[in-house]
Amino acid sequence: MSEPRNLTQKLLGAHLTEGDLVPGEEIDLTVDQIMIQDATDSMTALQFEALGADRVTPCTRFRGLLERRGRF
Numbered sequence: 001m002s003e004p005r006n007l008t009q010k011l012l013g014a015h016l017t018e019g020d021l022v023p024g025e026e027i028d029l030t031v032d033q034i035m036i037q038d039a040t041d042s043m044t045a046l047q048f049e050a051l052g053a054d055r056v057t058p059c060t061r062f063r064g065l066l067e068r069r070g071r072f
Helices: 007-015 038-050 060-068
Strands: 014-020
Touching: 007 014
Parallel strands: none
Antiparallel strands: none
16 A cells, blocks of 8 residues: 655646656656736746747736735
């Protein structure tokens, strides 16, 4: 029987494309979604496009939600 895994290990294991989940070792992961700060979102989106990301979509709906709640 294998050792129980915590939530972080489960998430990383589900997205692992290369390497092993060994502390201190490099791994490659697939990324479903990222959240980026408003001040740097345009440049970040351009960098992901340059890396060949399948799709890059700024999340203006999330920003609007924060503005309505007075958190932005």
